[in-house]
Amino acid sequence: MSRNSNNPIYLPNGKAGEYAKWACNFYIGCSNNCDYCYCKRGVLSKTLGKPYTELKKAFKDEQDAFDRFKANVTKYLPELQKAGLFFTFTTDPMLKENRDLHWKAALYAVSQGINVKFLTKRADFIEHLDLERQSDEVKKRIAWGFTLTGFDNREPNASTNAERIAAMKRLHNMGFKTFASIEPVIIPLMSMDCIMQTRDFCDLYKIGLMSGHRDYSRKEIEDFVVRASDAIDMVGGKVYWKESVREFIGHDIECSAGVGSDYDLFNDEW
Numbered sequence: 482m483s484r485n486s487n488n489p490i491y492l493p494n495g496k497a498g499e500y501a502k503w504a505c506n507f508y509i510g511c512s513n514n515c516d517y518c519y520c521k522r523g524v525l526s527k528t529l530g531k532p533y534t535e536l537k538k539a540f541k542d543e544q545d546a547f548d549r550f551k552a553n554v555t556k557y558l559p560e561l562q563k564a565g566l567f568f569t570f571t572t573d574p575m576l577k578e579n580r581d582l583h584w585k586a587a588l589y590a591v592s593q594g595i596n597v598k599f600l601t602k603r604a605d606f607i608e609h610l611d612l613e614r615q616s617d618e619v620k621k622r623i624a625w626g627f628t629l630t631g632f633d634n635r636e637p638n639a640s641t642n643a644e645r646i647a648a649m650k651r652l653h654n655m656g657f658k659t660f661a662s663i664e665p666v667i668i669p670l671m672s673m674d675c676i677m678q679t680r681d682f683c684d685l686y687k688i689g690l691m692s693g694h695r696d697y698s699r700k701e702i703e704d705f706v707v708r709a710s711d712a713i714d715m716v717g718g719k720v721y722w723k724e725s726v727r728e729f730i731g732h733d734i735e736c737s738a739g740v741g742s743d744y745d746l747f748n749d750e751w
């Protein structure tokens with residue numbers, strides 16, 4: 482099932498497949514306007530990389546997108562119950578313009594016994610979605626991920642990194658699982674700072690390098706891997722070192738906090 486089909490739910494491949502087995506894309510384009518945005522690169526950049534979000538043309542309207550989502554859930558239910566569902570690769574799912582449909586779909590997925598992960602650079606959705614008062618079932622099955630780079634100036638319209646960190650702490654205190662996407666690592670020192678600020682309330686880190694970036698030295702990344710692994714391990718956290726890191730340093734990473742790409746955030750017994 483390809484990403485460009487009429488199905489909102491699909492099996493990502495390549496680097497996206499390393500991140501999530503099943504994903505859902507309703508929208509393309511994103512107003513956070515990160516200067517390193519992967520949607521702005523490549524042959525599809527003119528459509529995927531728009532500086533505003535809009536429903537994919539495959540859907541007549543939001544109701545049609547939701548109806549197709551429900552049909553996909555029914556069709557792939559056992560696989561989705563096993564692997565969970567990720568929102569989203571082609572926009573930020575918590576933009577004011579698109580978060581309501583994402584949330585409606587997530588609640589439907591949860592009602593079908595599917596675990597859901599959101600990855601966002603927003604921090605201004607907690608009250609709007611009334612997250613504090615959600616049921617235990619919703620809190621148990623939804624994980625909130627925040628991308629943290631430490632560089633607000635490269636993500637001009639997103640919530641600041643400090644606001645995202647504060648939101649992560651609040652959500653963790655409410656009983657939700659949390660994860661951080663430390664990607665791209667722009668400067669390892671800044672990424673390390675993001676880890677130190679979040680490690681007491683972050684259940685999982687996913688760490689990856691800037692694709693095509695050649696300014697790091699191998700030693701710099703090796704030192705970062707050791708320091709970050711130790712810092713995360715010290716508080717009982719988990720880390721998935723992405724292929725881009727392992728490739729860059731040229732070997733696998735052995736650390737007691739380390740997990741594979743298939744680590745189940747919703748099941749602590751790893």
Ligand code: SF4
Pocket residue numbers: 510511512513514515517518519520570571572573602
């Ligand atoms: S939040 Fe993600 S999709 Fe949006 S501009 Fe930044 S990198 Fe692109």
